[in-house]
Amino acid sequence: MKNKAPLIGYSLIFLGAAFIIADADAMFNMYYIHYVAIVVGVVVLLIYYLTTRSEKNLLCRIGFHKFEHIGWDDEVSFRLIYRCQRCGYVKRVIRSSGGGGM
Numbered sequence: 573m574k575n576k577a578p579l580i581g582y583s584l585i586f587l588g589a590a591f592i593i594a595d596a597d598a599m600f601n602m603y604y605i606h607y608v609a610i611v612v613g614v615v616v617l618l619i620y621y622l623t624t625r626s627e628k629n630l631l632c633r634i635g636f637h638k639f640e641h642i643g644w645d646d647e648v649s650f651r652l653i654y655r656c657q658r659c660g661y662v663k664r665v666i667r668s669s670g671g672g673g674m
């Protein structure tokens with residue numbers, strides 16, 4: 573069940589968006605059901621991330637890390653190293669030549 577939570581959440585969000593695009597008000601008498609589907613989907617995803625991830629900071633658990641640029645990778649050129657100020661999570665980003673990236 574837990575592993576299906578992201579699938580359910582994204583499905584609800586997708587369905588809600590699809591209803592809005594299709595203007596489902598004409599088909600359903602219940603207004604706002606598509607918005608409810610999106611909200612429920614987001615809540616399902618948030619609960620899933622909050623309960624399955626181990627980061628101490630709540631924002632980090634749902635993917636909102638506060639990255640700071642701490643250096644360049646020694647092994648691969650043009651690879652930037654970022655570290656989250658809150659939880660210490662490190663990510664490496666290959667910067668494409670020509671700029672425009674983070």
Ligand SMILES: [Zn+2]
Pocket residue numbers: 627629632636637638656657658659660661
């Ligand atoms: Zn973090």
